[in-house]
Amino acid sequence: MPFRRPRFVHGKILRNTGSGIFYRMEVAIPEPLSFVPGQFAMVSGWPGNDPLLPRPLAIFRSGGTRGKGTVEFVYKVVGRGTALLSGLHGGDPLALTLPLGHGFEFPGEDRSWWLVGGGVGFSTVFPAAAALDAQRSDFEIFLGARTRDQLPPGDWIPGGAIPGRVHLCTDDGTAGFFGSVTAALRERLDRWKPSGKGRLAILACGPREMLKTVAEAALPLDVRVQVSLESHMACGFGVCWGCVTEVREGGKAVYRRVCKEGPVFDAREVVW
Amino acid sequence: MTSPVTPDLTVRVGTVLLKNPVISASGTFGYGLEFTPFYDISRLGAVIVKGLSLLPTPGNAPGRIVETPAGMLNAIGLQNIGVDRFVTEVAPRLADAGAVCAANIYGRTVEEYEAVARRLSEVPMLAAIELNASCPNVKEGGIAFGSTPEGLSGLTRRVRAATGKPLWVKLSPNVSDIGAIARAAEEAGADAVTLINTIVGMAVDPRTRRPKLSNVTGGLSGPAVKPVALRMVWEACKAVKIPVIGIGGIQSAEDALEFLLVGAAAVQVGTANFRNPNACVEIIDGIRDFLVREKISRLDEYRGTLLL
Numbered sequence: 001m002p003f004r005r006p007r008f009v010h011g012k013i014l015r016n017t018g019s020g021i022f023y024r025m026e027v028a029i030p031e032p033l034s035f036v037p038g039q040f041a042m043v044s045g046w047p048g049n050d051p052l053l054p055r056p057l058a059i060f061r062s063g064g065t066r067g068k069g070t071v072e073f074v075y076k077v078v079g080r081g082t083a084l085l086s087g088l089h090g091g092d093p094l095a096l097t098l099p100l101g102h103g104f105e106f107p108g109e110d111r112s113w114w115l116v117g118g119g120v121g122f123s124t125v126f127p128a129a130a131a132l133d134a135q136r137s138d139f140e141i142f143l144g145a146r147t148r149d150q151l152p153p154g155d156w157i158p159g160g161a162i163p164g165r166v167h168l169c170t171d172d173g174t175a176g177f178f179g180s181v182t183a184a185l186r187e188r189l190d191r192w193k194p195s196g197k198g199r200l201a202i203l204a205c206g207p208r209e210m211l212k213t214v215a216e217a218a219l220p221l222d223v224r225v226q227v228s229l230e231s232h233m234a235c236g237f238g239v240c241w242g243c244v245t246e247v248r249e250g251g252k253a254v255y256r257r258v259c260k261e262g263p264v265f266d267a268r269e270v271v272w
Numbered sequence: 273m274t275s276p277v278t279p280d281l282t283v284r285v286g287t288v289l290l291k292n293p294v295i296s297a298s299g300t301f302g303y304g305l306e307f308t309p310f311y312d313i314s315r316l317g318a319v320i321v322k323g324l325s326l327l328p329t330p331g332n333a334p335g336r337i338v339e340t341p342a343g344m345l346n347a348i349g350l351q352n353i354g355v356d357r358f359v360t361e362v363a364p365r366l367a368d369a370g371a372v373c374a375a376n377i378y379g380r381t382v383e384e385y386e387a388v389a390r391r392l393s394e395v396p397m398l399a400a401i402e403l404n405a406s407c408p409n410v411k412e413g414g415i416a417f418g419s420t421p422e423g424l425s426g427l428t429r430r431v432r433a434a435t436g437k438p439l440w441v442k443l444s445p446n447v448s449d450i451g452a453i454a455r456a457a458e459e460a461g462a463d464a465v466t467l468i469n470t471i472v473g474m475a476v477d478p479r480t481r482r483p484k485l486s487n488v489t490g491g492l493s494g495p496a497v498k499p500v501a502l503r504m505v506w507e508a509c510k511a512v513k514i515p516v517i518g519i520g521g522i523q524s525a526e527d528a529l530e531f532l533l534v535g536a537a538a539v540q541v542g543t544a545n546f547r548n549p550n551a552c553v554e555i556i557d558g559i560r561d562f563l564v565r566e567k568i569s570r571l572d573e574y575r576g577t578l579l580l
């Protein structure tokens with residue numbers, strides 16, 4: 001049985017290769033893993049105490065059979081931890097705690113699904129797209145980047161880069177829609193009509209400003225929006241209370257842990 | 273060749289008998305139950321839960337943690353569910369898990385500390401109460417109870433009178449003479465002292481010109497504080513007769529052994545739980561392996577044997 005409760009495991013890197021500005025890393029772990037799209041792992045691979053804390057990375061894919069699991073991550077180098085990760089090679093050890101957090105919810109009823117990824121945020125929504133693709137659900141993908149080279153490679157996109165279903169957006173117009181992913185989303189929302197396919201649901205991950213704009217555009221149209229938030233976190237499994245964000249619950253604003261009650265929240269509840 | 277005998281790891285903290293010297297530190301172990309997916313928490317010497325207050329506490333605004341070289345600063349603001357929910361919802365489940373458990377408490381006034389201690393006295397499964405003396409006293413202009421011998425003595429006496437449970441007083445390292453502080457706790461009736469709590473620190477961003485923590489300052493923990501903690505534990509051990517529980521930057525069995533060597537009765541493991549949720553049990557196993565390798569049959573024979 002693949003495991004779904006959090007475990008601390010020692011993995012071994014199988015592949016860790018750059019593709020444009022992104023790295024894709026595949027890691028062998030002792031058992032196959034079952035995860036909900038949006039869940040993540042706390043990863044540390046470097047020796048010594050600097051950096052001290054592991055880094056959260058969304059689980060991009062998992063596979064394997066009994067006694068031999070694999071898990072994949074996609075990441076972008078932004079600082080010391082991710083730079084150290086990018087220097088690791090096949091055969092190097094990697095410590096992982098996974099799967100963690102509350103992932104996306106997929107209510108049973110028939111819906112149209114729009115998945116929105118800003119920057120490296122696609123790493124969190126692609127697993128959701130892959131799950132929807134596998135069950136032949138109706139979905140569209142919106143991807144935003146500063147420029148063409150910062151979009152994910154086409155063959156990473158679940159179901160492929162099908163025009164009309166996948167909307168590429170660049171701030172400088174070098175690929176796809178000329179403008180932000182939220183501008184493209186607004187245009188698409190204007191054209192969207194509730195159809196026999198049922199209601200629309202949006203799953204989004206990216207910079208907080210982007211998520212806020214997505215929520216502001218879609219919530220008034222009675223679209224259900226789930227957002228995956230980021231935060232600096234120490235443990236990743238709910239014991240340090242370092243990563244909280246403010247959410248509204250029963251009319252009251254409270255601090256909830258991004259690593260435990262999140263990272264995926266109902267956008268109506270987030271206090272932006 | 274004779275097969276190695278399993279060494280005796282039991283330790284005594286006053287009247288409390290622990291099966292081994294490794295205790296999880298308050299604020300780094302949630303309410304204990306969060307660790308049950310990783311291992312059986314009854315394997316620990318004891319579990320200490322997040323600091324409890326009289327009423328639920330929302331904690332500080334986000335921007336609560338910053339990583340620093342080999343350490344981290346935190347300003348969580350003691351977010352917790354409050355003592356009532358702990359007693360009714362959490363304590364029974366910790367008892368079911370078979371864990372030896374101590375509750376860490378704090379208040380903004382002496383009266384709040386007393387009230388929390390009284391409420392916890394009704395909970396049979398609790399082995400001890402650990403008093404976090406690093407909190408600002410709102411009636412004394414926010415100066416921490418534990419920052420002067422007089423302040424600590426007054427607080428300890430009052431809480432001592434409020435509960436029959438073994439009382440462990442957790443000391444702030446932000447003082448000039450830790451020995452005098454430890455003695456003040458001992459004289460006021462503490463059954464043990466725990467040290468160190470975090471060291472007050474600060475981090476700022478030179479470009480945005482802003483502090484990195486919403487609270488501006490925070491508490492430093494992790495390997496960066498270990499040498500300071502070890503020195504303070506050693507000084508406290510010389511200053512008092514009651515047991516000293518050592519804590520600060522312990523990540524490995526070797527680190528834990530260093531604290532035991534300078535005289536600690538037991539150790540606590542905090543920040544190390546974040547990178548490795550199994551840290552506490554790996555440290556227990558490592559201590560056992562060390563004693564086997566060194567042919568020491570009882571941990572008690574090793575404790576406090578620093579050669580000077």
Ligand SMILES: Cc1cc2nc3c(=O)[nH]c(=O)nc-3n(C[C@H](O)[C@H](O)[C@H](O)COP(=O)(O)OP(=O)(O)OC[C@H]3O[C@@H](n4cnc5c(N)ncnc54)[C@H](O)[C@@H]3O)c2cc1C
Nearest residue numbers: 055056057058074075076078079080081082123230231263
């Ligand atoms: C649940 C979750 C899932 C994530 N999934 C992925 C993923 O799949 N792929 C990926 O590339 N990244 C992901 N991230 C972000 C990733 O964790 C950070 O980029 C990483 O921790 C940075 O570490 P570092 O040591 O390289 O940078 P640091 O040296 O820690 O920081 C470098 C700079 O980046 C900023 N920074 C650091 N962490 C974050 C953050 N969490 N959000 C925004 N800015 C930050 C810092 O403020 C600093 O300016 C995820 C974050 C969370 C919370």
Ligand SMILES: Cc1cc2nc3c(=O)[nH]c(=O)nc-3n(C[C@H](O)[C@H](O)[C@H](O)COP(=O)(O)O)c2cc1C
Nearest residue numbers: 297298299323346404468469493494520521542543
């Ligand atoms: C995130 C965090 C929260 C903490 N919360 C508490 C607390 O509620 N009460 C307390 O007495 N100490 C608290 N501490 C202090 C630790 O228990 C411990 O004294 C300190 O971190 C030093 O040990 P370490 O280096 O092993 O972490 C906290 C520490 C951290 C890192």
